Amino acid sequence: MSSNDLVSLGELEYARRAISSGTSVDALVDRFLAAVADPALRTRDFDAGQAMVVVSEILEDAGRLDEALAVLRRADAEGIRGEYLDPAVWVPPMLHRLGRYEEAAAAFRELVKAGRADWTAYEVYAEQLEIGNDLAGALKILLSGQDRLLRQGHRRGAEILAVPLSRVQRAMGLPVDEPVDQDDWEEWDDEPDVREIFTGGVLHWPQADFGRLLTRWPGLAERIGADWDEHRTRTEKASAAFTARGIPAVLCHADYASFTAFAPDIVDEPPKETLDGYINQLHRQGATTRWPPERNARCWCGSGRKYKQCCRPRGFTA
Template sequence: MPTKADLTSADLTEIRQAALGAADPLGIAADLADAAETGRLADPDDAGHALTLAAEIAESRSKLDAALGYAERAIASYATPDDTKAGAAHALHARLLFRSGRDDEALAELEPLRPLLTEVPDAAAYITAALAAGGRSRVIIAEQWLTEAVKKALAGRATEPSSADDAGLTFFLLQQRHRVRHTLGLPHDANDNLADRLENKLAATTARAAAEPADDLLFWPQAEFDRMLTTWPALAQPYGATWDDHRAHLERELVRLTSAGRTGLTLLPATVTGLTGFAGTDNDPADPKTRAGYANQQATRAGQITWPPERNGACWCGSGNKYKKCCLPRSR
């Protein structure tokens, strides 16, 4: 699966998902490294991402020397050694050092990353994964680091988090610590119980979201979107100030509903004439209830747009571009 010029962040995500099943993953890793170093990335800031991906591919084929080389080049690609975005590359490098029997070097690499545990959402996962490569004694260190990070995160709170959203980054710390302690066979403590409560509340919230009717999935094609904002400027708030904002909002909402268990989702083409006619003379077209009623009406009619399209298929928005190059990346 050869790569091409001007690789985007979306391309790198697609490669991550498909590379390990490709016929020549090591060739893909080499091409990713070449793309990072010869200017074949749409965003030069993705160099570290591309090289880290190359290292992960090489590691998956037990080519540790090659993986270490890619990881070192990934770290060097960041502007400063303490760039928080470089954390995943440093952690991967440490994991490879553990796997190569260079435990002291690996620990020295990870120690400076400890502050990221309370700053970066996925740091708990990649730091723990790196320590786990060093065996049980290093997993014990992971539990100690996570415990200290949880204490620090909770110390500034007046009350216990009441939900995953309320906990924010602390929720990820609690989850990761809970899993590590389970791996070590440690008994539940107060923070494990808190992790369980928050996870149960999150599961209940997700289940409720799956059972609720879909939110307003009206899709305004570009010409209708421009007319709609001219007619009702206040609708910039629910639908977006620009057509790009509108499409991004819809893509994110569709992804959210899918994560909540919803299937068979469709977009409902909307027109100014249609909404005006539905509202009639007695209702305000801009009122949320009126718009919801119009959406329910459109959901019973032909012309709905099936979502999601194939990655290489035409995008649902009608731009004429492939989905993977148009609205798919907007959800991120």
């Protein structure tokens, strides 16, 4: 691989599609691991921690769970963490899938002891226990997670865990602690001002269209993000902020061709009124999706990955 053969975050997330079209698993894994090791082989948006998680998923999809675990443990040993994902969080559920239950529990306890167990760590490990029909274990993990997060002042994380907790309680025939209504969430200190981003919905631009849009109107970067990765984070956070205020979030699926047809005479940066009008058109055309997806559904951004491992963490941890 030459220094001109750069790896991007978008390429990483579409890796599964490359495999389905005949690309070698080993070739893809080697390509991404090389970019993790050498910054000269990656574009600016490449996230080494996320890369290690996705590489482990590629190997797991190929039935190579031991290698997938080795990738996660290598990331942990070398201190490779992503902006939104800590590869070590995925070690306990991977060990559990391998049938190494005591090791999985020990690895999870180590995460908690080291202060690295955020809401994601509790959720994904409890989910794996739930899949393995260890409902009592899942219940214990979720209850302890809620308690610890509340004591640490992370109310939002505790509220997120209320959803899987109520599901496990129902499955066990126990009285259900209903999830906290998102209308009652506290204001997010770092939430974007939704009204300043878009009014009446949240515009999502696919990666290729996003690039064309900023090439023509670079000033839009202040409103929709400087790159597609930032755009996805803003989209997720704006949707979450709408929901937290009791407003149903709706993703409006934009594209460059329909937007330029909607506003053919725009020369300078499109004003907010034009973008709002475009949102209304997308609503009328039904080019919208209610937010959020289910945790295990494919992510709304089109990456092909599960929502819980892709854009969902961006809204809560960005």
